[in-house]
Amino acid sequence: DAGITQSPRYKITETGRQVTLMCHQTWSHSYMFWYRQDLGHGLRLIYYSAAADITDKGEVPDGYVVSRSKTENFPLTLESATRSQTSVYFCASGENTEAFFGQGTRLTVV
Amino acid sequence: AQSVTQLDSQVPVFEEAPVELRCNYSSSVSVYLFWYVQYPNQGLQLLLKYLSGSTLVKGINGFEAEFNKSQTSFHLRKPSVHISDTAEYFCAVSERRAAGNKLTFGGGTRVLVKP
Numbered sequence: 001d002a003g004i005t006q007s008p009r010y011k012i013t014e015t016g017r018q019v020t021l022m023c024h025q026t027w028s029h030s031y032m033f034w035y036r037q038d039l040g041h042g043l044r045l046i047y048y049s050a051a052a053d054i055t056d057k058g059e060v061p062d063g064y065v066v067s068r069s070k071t072e073n074f075p076l077t078l079e080s081a082t083r084s085q086t087s088v089y090f091c092a093s094g095e096n097t098e099a100f101f102g103q104g105t106r107l108t109v110v
Numbered sequence: 111a112q113s114v115t116q117l118d119s120q121v122p123v124f125e126e127a128p129v130e131l132r133c134n135y136s137s138s139v140s141v142y143l144f145w146y147v148q149y150p151n152q153g154l155q156l157l158l159k160y161l162s163g164s165t166l167v168k169g170i171n172g173f174e175a176e177f178n179k180s181q182t183s184f185h186l187r188k189p190s191v192h193i194s195d196t197a198e199y200f201c202a203v204s205e206r207r208a209a210g211n212k213l214t215f216g217g218g219t220r221v222l223v224k225p
Contacts, residue, residue: 031210040119042200042215043154050210058212090153094211097142097161097204101153 003027006091006102013081013109021076021105023091032074033092033099034058034066036085043090049074081109112137112203116216123191124224131186131219133201140206143184144213145175148198157199160184171195196223 004025013019025032030051035043035058045058047066055066063085065077074093078085086109092099117132135141142161146154158169165177175186184201198220202213 033212035213035215040217042114042116042217043202043213044215045212048210048212092154096209097211098156098159099211099213101146101155103153104151 004091004093004100004102006089006105009103009105011105011107013107015082015109016080019078019081019107021078021089021091021107023074023076023102025072025074025091025093025100027093027100028071029093029095029100030071031094031099032068033094034064034074034076035090035092036060036087037090037104038087046076046089078107081107083109085109112139112141112205112214114201114203114214114216116199116201116219118219119217120220120222122222122224125193126190128187128189129191129195129221131199131201131221133184133186133216135182135184135201135203137182137203137205141203142206142211143175143177144202144204145169145173145184145186146200146202147171148200148218150197154200157186191221191223193223193225195221197221 007022033048034046049055049068089105091102113136145157160177201216
């Protein structure tokens with residue numbers, strides 16, 4: 001199906017473990033984004049990518065790593081998960097004036 | 111850099127009553143403005159956007175918003191709400207001349223429609 005999909009939808013992990021959240025889009029949008037959603041903060045940009053092999057930091061990048069070897073995929077890795085990274089993570093893709101969001105991944109770090 | 115303030119974190123409203131969600135922004139450059147809606151356990155869906163032209167923007171589901179440049183506001187309104195409008199609403203801005211569409215979000219407003 002066309003669209004943007006995130007996996008997994010729910011994940012529980014332990015402090016210190018590495019975890020990767022996946023994001024796949026079928027529109028061939030140039031831009032892809034990762035946001036985290038926390039109560040009272042709305043959504044904050046973690047990383048974004050303008051094209052394959054081009055990534056840049058957003059507002060809250062510490063503790064996260066991204067890659068984009070193919071236009072359609074934009075995985076987000078937490079190298080050593082901390083409790084403060086418990087959040088809902090949204091991937092988005094788009095071109096100039098509109099972004100389309102995935103369903104989100106609810107990550108709990110225990 | 112931009113910032114967005116949504117003045118109300120929660121708005122209870124009775125069914126068929128009007129609702130207004132307030133949004134103010136701060137930016138040193140020209141911006142595009144957006145309202146997104148998030149239903150429970152779902153992603154964000156675009157309600158409407160202001161890019162240029164008429165300052166009154168109409169969106170989906172009967173919502174509209176008005177851009178006020180002098181007050182740096184972009185308030186969202188609906189004249190008569192339904193139970194199905196219960197959701198969280200986010201105001202967002204992006205820099206007009208920047209490539210791509212990096213969004214800066216407000217903290218969100220939870221709307222609870224009561225029967």
